[in-house]
Amino acid sequence: MKRRWIFIVIIGVILAAILIYSTTRKDTTVMVTAKAVKGQFDVIVSTTGELAALNSVDIRGPEGLREARIHNVKIVDLIPEGTVVGAGDYVASLDKTDATNQLQNMEDQIEKDEATVLQTQLDTTMSLRDYRNQIKDLEYAVEERQIILDQSQYEPPATIRSAEMNLDKAKRAYEQAVYNYALKKEQAEASMVKAEINLKRQYQRYNGLINVLEKFTVYAPQSGMVIYKKEWDGAKRKVGSQISFWDPVVATLPDLTKMIAKTYVNEIDISKVNSGQPVLIGVDAFPGRQYTGLVTEVANVGEQLPSSDAKVFEVIVLLNETDTTLRPSMTTVTQIKTNTYSDVVYVPLEAVHSSDSLSYVFPVGKNIRQIVDLGEANENYIIVNEGVDPDEEFYMTIPEDAESREFKGWDIYEKVKARRLEEERIKREEMEQVQREQEERLRLMREQGGGPNGMQPGMMTPDANMRIRSGVRPSGGGQAPSIRNK
Known part of the structure; x- marks a missing residue:
């Protein structure tokens, strides 16, 4: 009996503790709030990059x-x-290994080319000497035939005629040998020139490679x-x-006197960035320093970095200040001011909530969901064109009774909806205009081409040409042409 009462008391204490904890927790729950601010609003695109020298x-x-x-x-x-x-x-x-091996190969080739020049010279000398000896022998033969002819003056006419023919043959053989010698000499000179040119080229390559090796x-x-x-x-x-x-x-x-910051902007924000926009640059190596600069270049074509799947565009920022402690490749945080609005109302991004096409806030002290018309945003805040008053306070988180709160400001929603429809209409008309211009250009091209497909009269379309080459009968009748292999 005593144990049962002890057990009941313990259970009661536990339940009381749970009740006290739950009540205390509920009472001490604090909703974070923020106020709408009216003033200057800067649209900032923040990226990371690295320093580099301009020159x-x-x-x-x-x-x-x-x-x-x-x-x-x-x-x-x-x-x-x-x-x-x-x-x-x-x-x-x-590394000189490959070049040294190539140099050794060149030296071997030079030795071969020098031997070729010498062999060509010897062959030419011996060949021309043989031709000169042959010419000398033929010259003696002509003199011999001339003597025989002179001594046959008192011989019968047949003997004289035979001597004349032999002399004529000897002269023709001599003249042919002289002509052949001239050709052989030109041929030998050409062979020598070719061999010497090859040797000269090898020497030039060899000397050039030596000069290159000296610069390794x-x-x-x-x-x-x-x-x-x-x-x-x-x-x-x-x-x-x-x-x-x-x-x-x-x-x-x-040149460390002029530095630039190379950064990459994602394709969502690149339309906001233009040359001449002011930039605030921070360097990770010097947390307490900030530098100013201007956007000087914006890439027209995106690229994909090895560490990212998203398309980004390179942006070059020229730093206004000179700091010799800055070094290339230092990591930077760049804040590009793409636009500035004066005298506008803006709230923290966390204070704005969305449901389908509605954007709204939770005002403090009002049991409503206030519909708002939003403008541009930066990393922390967003402009509210309508629906919020300056210094008005809002919840940063969703209240527990959010679903029971009614929407207020449907007129604002209708304005936003009408504006969106107008923007879509304008965009659609612009696209239709572009399409009409393209169709007009195609029509003019077809007319200038002389046919409905922009082709000259008498030209065949690719499909027709393929049908003919495959032997398919033309649609207008007739025989399918045969293709002969040439």
């Missing part, structure tokens, strides 16, 4: 890689990024701070990276 000098690898037929060269040594160098100071070394040790063209060159994917060139003849830049020497 820089490239530290380039050797010129002449293309002429030397070297496509890619590996960086085997590179001084640390941020090193301050003077003009002529060492910066990097490039890279030096700074002027004084400055070394910043690594970035690849197309954003990765920096370092030891193990490769340079090519179309992009031989190893590193850069930025």
Whole structure:
């Protein structure tokens, strides 16, 4: 019996504690509120980016890689990024392995070409000597036939005629040999010229490659701070990276007196950004500093960054201030002021709620849901064109009795709805106008082309041409043409 009473008392204490806790929690619930403000409203597009120098000098690898037929060269040594160098100071070394092997191959080829020149010269000398001896023998034969003819003056006519014919044959053989010798000499000279040209080209390539190899040790063209060159994917060139003849830049020497911030704006906000807009720039490395600047460039074509699936547009901001402590690649937070409204009413974004096409707020002290007409917004606030008074207070969260509150301001909703319909009508008319202009251009093109499809008279459409080539009978009758293979 005693245990039962103890158990009942414990249960009662627990229930009382739960009741007290629930009552206290309900009574101490606090609804966060905020007031509408009237004044200047700035539309801000906030992005992150990085610093870069407006102007820089490239530290380039050797010129002449293309002429030397070297496509890619590996960086085997590179001084640390941020090193301050003077003009002529060492910066990097490039891998000479492939170039050295190519140089050895050239030396072997030069030896072969020199042997070819010598062999051609010897062959030419011996061949021309044989031709000269042959000409000399034929010259003696002509003299011999001439003597025989002279001694046959008192011989019978047949003997004289035979001697004349032999002399004529000897002369023709001599003349033919002289002509052949001239041709052979020209041929030999051409062979020598060809062999010497090949040898000269090899020497030129060889000397050019030696000059290129001498530049495989890279030096700074002027004084400055070394910043690594970035690849197309954003990765920096370092030891193990490769340079090519179309992009031989190893590193850069930025001009730190003029800095820019490269940032990327998503496709939703890019229509708000234009050149000349003011920008406030913060640098993560210096939390207490802020810089001002202007938008100088806005990309016309979007791109997709490796770390994101969204399309973004590159925006270049020129900093107004000069600060030599700023360094390229430092992370920035840029706030682009795309528009400014004066004397407007705005509230925090959290105070505005939506249901279907309705936007409304919960005024403090009023058991209603006030419909509002909204304007532009920034990261924290949104303009209220109608439905809110300055200094009026609103709940930042949805009250528990939200569903029981009636909507007020249906006239505002009708205005918003009418404006949206008008905007849609204007947009639809603009699209229809564009479509009509396109159709008109197509019509003019067809008329100028001479046919309904913009084709000259007598020309066949691609479908008709395909039917003919496949042997299909034309729709107008007749025989299907045959195609002969030529």
